Structure formats: structure tokens, C-alpha cells
Amino acid sequence: MNPRWQKSSYCSEGASCVHISNGPATIHLTESADPTRAILNATPQGFRALLHTLKLDKAPSRV
Template structure:
């Protein structure tokens, strides 16, 4: 397991299905799902920003 300082969203409950975020020493953002903590998605800031915009647009029905 990576020794990153994982943070959980304030929107997450104490149950499963939480997204965790960590920042590596070189600035890479890492995402993982609480049910599979060994599976990590590493993205740059622009990639995470684009993902969040796409999710918001999908939720709004655009």
C-alpha cells in the first residue's frame, strides 16, 4: 500500500463507496475507491478538473 495521506470527501459517509484523494510528493493526484484501496488512479490537476466537469455535466443532463 502507498504511504500517501489519503483524504475522504466530506460528502462521504462512514460506509463503503467513498472516494479518497491523495497528492504525491511530485504533485500527482491519486484517487481510489474505498472498496478497492489497492486500485489507484493517478491523474494531473487538469485531468481531475476535466473529470469533475464531465461528471457535473452528466448529472445536469448536458
């Protein structure tokens, strides 16, 4: 596997960064500060669910 990685737009220079790459039917995620260079693989549906959950968590509370 030789994915083409894209750095998160939320990453500042020199900071630990999340990188993403897509392959046929798979999304790959990695974090630059991880010494093991682990790669998380997800389906597009799973990745969409992750993003949806993260956005819900950041949404302001409604009263």
C-alpha cells in the same frame, strides 16, 4: 508512495468511499471497497477535466 488520503465529503460512515490524495504534480484516487486497492493517478489538468465532465453529467437538462 505514502500519500495522505482524504475521504470524500459525500461518503457516509461504513459506505464505499472515494479517497483522494495529492502529490507533486499528481492527484491520486482510490475507492475503499476495491479489494485490489488500485490507485488512479491523474495530472491536475486531467482531474479538473474529470470533475468538469461529472458536473456536466449531473447538471439539469436545459430545454
